[in-house]
Amino acid sequence: MSEQPFPEMTPEPSTEPQLETKEAPEPTVSGHTRVPVERSPLSTFLQFQLVPTVLAFALGLAVGYILWGFSGNNQGPRRFAFPTASDSGAGAPAAQPSLPTPTPGRVEVSVDDDPARGPEDAPVVMIEFSDYQCPFCKRWRMQVYDPLFETYGDKIRFVYRDFPIQSIHPEAVPAAVAANCAGEQGKYWEFHDLLFLGGRELGRETYLAYAEELNLDMEAFQTCLESEEQRQEVLDDFNDGVRLGVRGTPTFFINGLPVVGAQPFSVFQNIIEQELARVSK
DSSP: OOOOOOOOOOOOOOOSOOOOSBOOOOBOTTOOEEOOOBOOHHHHHIIIIIHHHHHHHHHHHHHHHHHHOOOOOOOOOOOOBOOOTTOOOOSSOOOOSSOOBOOSSOOOOOOTTOOEESOTTOSEEEEEEEOTTOHHHHHHIIIIIHHHHHHHGGGEEEEEEEOOOTTTOTTHHHHHHHHHHHHHTTOHHHHHHHHHHSOSOOSHHHHHHHHHHTTOOHHHHHHHHTOHHHHHHHHHHHHHHHHHTOOEESEEEETTEEEESSOOHHHHHHHHHHHHHHHTO
């Protein structure tokens, strides 16, 4: 039986309204804000017009293979692994069909010159890539951050690095800049806590109110808010995170071991206990 060529499909013009090209953020079961994937008009056409036809054709082929027999190599699902620190690449994160799965082992992560809490010689260094407008980051700050320090104290050095997801969090960069400006006057962590726990909607008026509450030099603070240097510092953190494979917030590296999402205290406790035992040998 001769094979019939697949007919060329000519899409008819659609009268339906255009779909939005941006998806809402998709939280994972672990509590994690993903970098959203944008859809182009072409991808919308492929999904709603061409794809069903291709799927029907593929189903017919599959039935044929079952009837006549088929042998092949089953390699399992493809996984998206965290790049290592040696991988190159900059700019906005590439669209991925799923969150990356951390590979076993450690990733070399720089603390840069970012705000840190705890002694420099602490046996456990915990680096968080976070976003001040991320609800999961706020939840982790409320539920896990304080118990960690109450339990481990000076055994932890905690470093906060910015990973603003600007496409869905318009205040992520301004809030990070405002925190850095407070840090210029020695009040970073106090401002950091107010951004997550202060109860105000993020925005310039809120940043000014928090600055006044902390008795900052208001003229210097407002000048700093307009600083391109501070903005670039925030974006440099973001690009470093992208190179490390960060695709959403919060993402942590505990002595180089990646932890993705607002995991409960027990997850961090288990890793920290293992690290303390390892370095004490």
